[in-house]
Amino acid sequence: MNAAAATPPVDIATMRETIRRVIGPGAQPPTGEDLDTLTTALRGHMELLIPEVEQAARKLPRYYPPRDGALACVWSARHELSAAVDPGTDGVAAHSRDLAHALGSLCNRYEELRQEKSLGWQIDEELWAIDAAECSPCDDKVPDSH
Known part of the structure; x- marks a missing residue:
């Protein structure tokens, strides 16, 4: 079995529901x-x-x-995952909110990157025409984002 098959699928809807329960509108502090x-x-x-x-x-x-x-x-x-948690319920609750915010950002980036992949990356032809011949990192003339 390859590594990709061993990785559980990403369930953004479930992740967002968990976030909502911690920091969503009207969420009661757990x-x-x-x-x-x-x-x-x-x-x-x-x-x-x-x-x-x-x-x-x-x-x-x-x-x-x-x-x-990203x-x-x-x-x-x-x-955030490696941050020290203050002891007590207030410290754990604050850490949980921080984790929820960080997870929300990850979910947003995941969705953006999936959209980026479907759109494909387009070379900026104008910049490539200007920089291609004089860019030392591009010895093999592979376009970069410059």
Whole structure:
């Protein structure tokens, strides 16, 4: 079985529902076991989505804004996952809200990258005509986002 087959499918709708339960309009602050369950779910969703977003972003050309934004989002999400949590219910609740915001950003980037993939990346012909002959990194004349 290959690695792609071993990866569970991404369920953005479920991820967004989990986010909504934590920070959505009219959401009641979760407490106790519900808070623990939601925090664990948020972390699991992020651990599933981070590599998906990162892999899709790295397929885009360097210095391309959607790529850079997605990689910054991945960095931020990893930072939230590794952040120290203040003890007590208030600290866990604040951390859960931070995770929900980070997951929401990852979901947005995932959807943007899927749309980007379907649209395809178009070379800016005007910039390529100007830079192609004088760009030392482009010795093999592969277009970049400059």
